[in-house]
Amino acid sequence: MPGIRIVxxxxxxPTAAWSRVTDWERHGAQVPLTRTIIATAPPTGAGTRFTARTGVGRMTFDDPMEVVLWRPPAEDSAGLVRLEKRGRAVTGWAEIEVRPGPGGGSLVEWREELRVRGLGRRFDPLVSAxxxxxxxRALARLLRG
Incomplete structure (x- = not known):
């Protein structure tokens, strides 16, 4: 699986950064031709399920995900959310960690491993890039507000 890491x-x-990067509906607005459909009632926590639907008209694919770990930041400790991708087209996982930054602010790290079904391993570098x-781009936009 191609690995992706963004800092x-x-x-x-950290609490404000956490709120922005875990606002699942806003995630869809940051990715072209995508909207997010929340399947569970608020508040977000372990067990929350949502789907990122990408495409136009009948040419769409769904990327259903479930929050399997939910640990918001507290005081000077990092927050971590882990998503499992449970779709037919896209599988894998994503983690977003928010920790206090040196000298103030926050460092946000997005780690992801994903597999697009039907694409062989030779496409891993392209999928990763x-x-x-x-x-x-999505992370920068989420953090801008």
Whole structure:
């Protein structure tokens, strides 16, 4: 599975950064041709399920996910959320960690491993590069507000 790792520094305190990067509906707004459909009632926590639906008209695919670990930041400790991707087209996992940054603000780290069914391992470098670009832009936009 292609591995993706993105680290972004923000002046936001960890609790504010956490709120922005775990607002699942806003994730869909950051990715072209994507919307997020929440399947469970708030608040978000372990067991929350949602689907990122990408495409136009009848040409779409779903990326259903479930929050399997939910540990918001507290005082000076890092927050960590882990998502398991449970779709037919996209499988794998993603983790977003928010920790206090040196000198203030926060460091946000997005780690992801994903597999697109139907694409062989020879496409892993392409999937990884595309994922880094896409997720890096989404993370920057989420943290901007």
């Amino acid at each position: 972004h520094r923000t002046p936001l305190p 595309a994922g880094r670009v896409l997720f890096s």
